[in-house]
Amino acid sequence: MELGYFTMPLHPPRRNYVETLKEDREAILLADRLGYCEAFVGEHVTDIAESVTSCTAFLASLIHDTKTIKLGTGTLNLPNGHPAQLAATVSMLDHMLEGRFIMGISPGGLPSDWEVFENMGKDRPAMFVECINHMLAIWAGEPPYNLKGQFWNISTEKTMIPDIGQGIIPKPFQKPHPPIVVTAVEPFSRGVTEAAKRGWDPISANFLLPQWVASHWPKYAEGCEAAGRTADPANWRVAKTVFVADDAATARRYGTGEDSPYRFYYKQLFFKLVRAGRINLFKPSKETPDAQVTLDTVVDSLVIAGTPDKVAEDLLAFRETTGDFGTLLYCGIDWADSRLARRSMELMAEKVMPAVNRAVGGSKVAAA
Numbered sequence: 001m002e003l004g005y006f007t008m009p010l011h012p013p014r015r016n017y018v019e020t021l022k023e024d025r026e027a028i029l030l031a032d033r034l035g036y037c038e039a040f041v042g043e044h045v046t047d048i049a050e051s052v053t054s055c056t057a058f059l060a061s062l063i064h065d066t067k068t069i070k071l072g073t074g075t076l077n078l079p080n081g082h083p084a085q086l087a088a089t090v091s092m093l094d095h096m097l098e099g100r101f102i103m104g105i106s107p108g109g110l111p112s113d114w115e116v117f118e119n120m121g122k123d124r125p126a127m128f129v130e131c132i133n134h135m136l137a138i139w140a141g142e143p144p145y146n147l148k149g150q151f152w153n154i155s156t157e158k159t160m161i162p163d164i165g166q167g168i169i170p171k172p173f174q175k176p177h178p179p180i181v182v183t184a185v186e187p188f189s190r191g192v193t194e195a196a197k198r199g200w201d202p203i204s205a206n207f208l209l210p211q212w213v214a215s216h217w218p219k220y221a222e223g224c225e226a227a228g229r230t231a232d233p234a235n236w237r238v239a240k241t242v243f244v245a246d247d248a249a250t251a252r253r254y255g256t257g258e259d260s261p262y263r264f265y266y267k268q269l270f271f272k273l274v275r276a277g278r279i280n281l282f283k284p285s286k287e288t289p290d291a292q293v294t295l296d297t298v299v300d301s302l303v304i305a306g307t308p309d310k311v312a313e314d315l316l317a318f319r320e321t322t323g324d325f326g327t328l329l330y331c332g333i334d335w336a337d338s339r340l341a342r343r344s345m346e347l348m349a350e351k352v353m354p355a356v357n358r359a360v361g362g363s364k365v366a367a368a
Contacts, residue, residue, distance in 0.1 A: 001325070001360060003353045005031045005039040006074055006206070006239045007332030010265050013048045015334075020051055021058075023335050028062055030342060032069040034349040037327065040074030040104055040203070046112035049268060056089050063096050070100045074203075075183055077108030079127035080117045083134035084154050084169060091139070091170040094178050103178045104203065105132060109185065111276070127151050132180075139177050143168045181237065186281070187212035189219055196223025196231070206239035206331045207269055209284060209301055210321040213238060217323055234326035240318070241265070241331045243305040244347035245340065254340050255305025261336040262303050263295070270298050308351035315356055328353075 005028065011020045028039045043055040052058050059071045076086060094101045107128040114120045119127070130149045137147055144157035144167060160167025172178055180200040184192045185208070192202045202220055204213045217236065224231035243255035243262060255262050273281060280286065282293045282301070304314045315328070330348055335341040 001319075001353065001357055002037045002327040003035075003349060004237065004327045004329045005036050005332060006042075006203070006329035007040070008042040008044075008050050008074075009052060009332050009334070010050050010268055011334045012264065017048075017051060020334075023338070024052065024058070024332070025061060025065075027332050027335070027341070027345070028069070028071075029065055030345055031330075032066040034345060036069055036330070036349065038070040038072055038102060040072040040102070040329065042074045043077065044110045044113055045080070046116050047110060050110075056093055059101075060093060060096065066100075068100075070102055071097060072102035072181070073104045075104035075106040075108075077110075077113065078105055078131035079119050079122070079124045080108055080113055081131070083131045083152055084138065086131065087135040087138040088169050090135070090178065091172045094173040095170070097173070099174050099178075101174070101178050102181060104181045104183065106183050136177065138169050139171050145169075184208075184216045188215045192216050192219040193223035193226075196220045197227045199227065199229070201235040201237070203237040203239060203329065204322075204325075206241045206329075207266075207273070207302060208281060210318055211284065212281070214322045217325075232326075233324035236325040237327040237329055238322065238325045239329040239331055240315070241303050241333070242311060242315075242344070242348060242352075243303065243333075243340075244308055244311050244344045244352055245305070246307065246343070246347070248307055248310070250340065251305045251307060251310070254337065256299050256303055259336075260299075261334040262305070263299055264336075265333050266298050266302065267295055270295055308347050308355065311348075312352045312355035312359070315352070316359055319360070328356075 007024060007027065009024050031039050041052055041055045041058050042050065043052050044050040045053050055073045055076065062071060078086065090103055107124045130151050134147050134149060134152060134154055138145060144160045145154050146157060147154040156167030181203050182191060182195040182200055183205060184202045185205045187208065195202060202216055204216050220236060221231040241262060243251060245251040245254065254260055257263065273279065279290055279293055282298050304311055306314065330345065
């Protein structure tokens with residue numbers, strides 16, 4: 001099992017913006033030094049708690065300060081942009097990283113972003129599909145493109161001057177394009193099946209209960225089978241909210257206590273998802289009454305916190321439920337205590353994952 005990193009990121013709105021941006025960068029620089037294989041960064045334009053407004057700009061700031069870690073958009077919210085701009089930006093970033101790039105895409109899930117980009121009430125899933133189709137067509141095709149769609153038309157026919165390079169959008173460094181991943185944020189996600197049909201791979205969200213994470217594998221396998229490719233657990237990424245400490249008391253206090261940044265993270269997320277009518281994500285079954293779903297139950301169900309031995313044990317139990325997956329994405333949380341946050345990432349890489357992989361060995365656990 002590989003170890004990667006995923007961050008939205010999410011900070012208390014009162015924190016200094018310069019400081020949180022530096023903190024978010026330092027977390028990924030640390031991940032690179034510790035041997036994490038990849039790092040994904042999310043973006044939202046209209047949320048000062050989730051304060052990276054452009055994941056591509058943020059990743060660009062890391063290019064020359066990282067050595068081996070692959071950097072990924074987590075995700076590009078396609079309906080909020082223009083396919084030509086997105087295709088050009090991704091191509092440039094892929095070249096700057098010389099292939100150390102993974103393209104995560106989604107329709108975007110923040111209602112205030114929908115509003116500010118005038119997408120509320122529009123068919124955003126259809127916009128998502130059209131946008132990625134146009135991007136892929138730009139990369140596969142040649143100018144002047146002449147792409148027609150419901151939401152965007154793309155052409156440089158009237159102004160193209162090939163001899164001087166005008167009217168031509170760069171193609172990516174990786175051929176035919178960077179690897180594409182999608183986030184799976186619902187149980188039994190049909191989007192995972194459709195993505196797999198197109199050769200894309202899933203990231204299962206950290207805010208899903210283990211049994212709902214497990215529901216993604218058969219949907220992925222279904223899509224792979226339809227496309228005539230083998231469903232390989234190595235291509236499945238699973239995000240998990242983890243805190244590792246040198247002692248159990250610190251793990252309980254910082255990982256799940258009243259002033260825990262992990263509790264703050266899920267307080268924010270719980271409020272947003274319940275307000276959006278998605279409390280079902282936190283229920284172990286459809287029959288669970290809403291009143292039984294509280295912040296305490298959410299934190300207890302979704303945060304793994306403990307000493308290295310305890311965390312390794314809990315992750316192995318989690319894997320018993322989900323089945324095999326290839327990469328565990330450690331979720332970035334606000335560094336309320338930078339020393340403990342750094343130490344957790346260190347222990348995760350140096351103690352927890354070696355223990356997990358010793359236990360896993362060459363064995364496989366059948367997916368649900």
